[in-house]
Amino acid sequence: MEKILLVNDDGINAQGLYAMAEVLTDNYDLRIVAPAVQQSGMSQALSAHSRIKVKRVDFQLPVEAYKVYGTPADCTKLATEVLYENDLPDIIISGINDGGNLGTDVLYSGTVGAAMEGHLHGIFSIAVSRVVNSELSFTEVAEIFRQKLPALRREKPYMYNINFPKKISDRADIFRYTKQGRRTYHNEYAAETDEQGETCYYMNGTPNDAGNIEGSDIWAIHNGFVSINPLKIGRTNKKLLQDLLLDK
Template identity: 85%
Template sequence: MKKILLVNDDGIDAPGLHAMAENLINDYDLRVVAPAVQQSGMSQALSAHSKIKVKKVDFGLPVEAHKVYGTPADCTKLAVEVLYENDLPDMIISGINDGGNLGTDVLYSGTVGAAMEGHLHGILSIAVSRVVGSELSFAEVAQIFSQKLPKLRNEKPYMYNINFPKKIADQNDIFRYTKQGRRTYHNEYAIEINEQGEKCYFMNGTPNDAGNIEGSDIWAIHKGFVSINPLKVGRTNKKLLRELIDG
């Protein structure tokens, strides 16, 4: 039976994490390592200069589970380098995240960051998210994902970023393999005064998805497809690099 490590950024009590576990538990050997509290937007940050507390918890299912007082990437890193160092998972699944991780969202996403940490350790890793306002329940997302999971190419430790739309347009044509699109945000900062009388800022962002061509992850979501976007680590601007070398 293949071993799967479940991680996320919404925290150990997040319904998306539990829905994924409930759907996979009969077919895989699961273990759960998730943040103690909400850690969205942490990207692949690590607690480099802090002590990290890890506590074994009752997950409500017959799986070994730990909550980590750290970031999503901390969870993955501790799992593969400490907790299961001698019993590595065959696969890491991060999610189900409550909110899409599309286009340039992947630069900030703790869900993607936790999966990318697994990819860096040479383990097949998958980030799974559901867009805000989706009509699909977490249970439905987990079920559709689990049916597709055995069909994903896995001969190498690939990294996949999977996003579910608000509504699937055609149940007979659900998935699209996509490239990363571009999403920008119009950010507004609300000002609040805390109990100590100090001024604080709270960010509210409105996404702008204009200009995404057919084949992008954002295009797929707006068309009612589930987007499967293979990611990689390297971010070198190869074209500019060649120009610089050539003088």
């Protein structure tokens, strides 16, 4: 039986995490290591120079589960280097996140960061998200994902970023392999004064998805497809590097 490590950034009590665990528990050997509290937007941050408390919890399913007082990437790193160092998972799944992680969202996403940490450890890793206000329940997303999982190409430790749309199209093939699109935000910062009289700012962002062509993850979501976007670790601008080397 394949071993799966479930992580996320919405926290140990998130509905998406429970739904994924509930759907997979009969067919896989599951372990859960998730943040104690909400950790969205943490990317692949690690709790350097800080103590990280880890506590065993009752997850109300027949799985071993821990909550970590740290970041999503901390969860993956502790699981692979400490908790299950001698019994590594075959697959790491991060999610189901409550909110899409599309285009440039992947630079900030704790869901993607937790999966990318698994990819760094040479383990087949997948981030799974559902867009805001989706008509699909977490259980429906988990079940569709479970059916697709065996078909995902995995002869190497690939990394996939999977996003579910608001409503799935009526087409026979609901999945699209995509490239990363571009999403920008119009950010608004609301100022408030705290109990000590200090000024605090709270950010609210409105996404702008204009200009994404067919074949991008954002196009897929807006057209009712489940986007499967393969990601990699390297971010080197290879074209610029080549030009710089030729200019020497």
